[in-house]
Amino acid sequence: VPSEGALAVHTKAVELMRSERTEHVRKWKVIGFFPNWKEADSDTTYPPEHERDFSAKHRGWYGDLEWRDWNTLRSEDHTIDFFRALEDGANDVFDCPGTAYAYAEFASEQRRETDIELRTPHQCRLWLNDKPLLNEAAKCETLVRQGNNTLLLKISTNGDGCQASVQLTAKG
16 A cells, blocks of 8 residues: 655665765766877876866867766775776777876865875876875875865876776874
């Protein structure tokens, strides 16, 4: 017999779904690949480093580039496979040197010491709250602020794959 109205969802189920979404899934915006004529030189600056207009279009290897949504999972070390994230079906082979970006936001309940680890075999840079943090794959300790924080990852490849993992581990 169907109920007469909507059934209430159990509070524990709602809490579990919220924690899964906030603790296990990281939402990214990704864009790329920008032409990189210097064989994956990460010193070249592109628009995502100084503007965050997620509706903007930029010139790329195969036409206009737009920001796309991409999710990573904690169970997969929050690894971004840029080739998969940026393929469009027509041009899904990236055989030219290029640079891509990923942007994410995360919240912290309090200001705290955090270990940030960036893993990739490619040239890369990582900004935390618009301040340079890492210029290569490495692990460092930093402070995240209370409230919203941002990550910007820049990665350059010469066409032989393009993956990166960003791990955040709160201390204490």
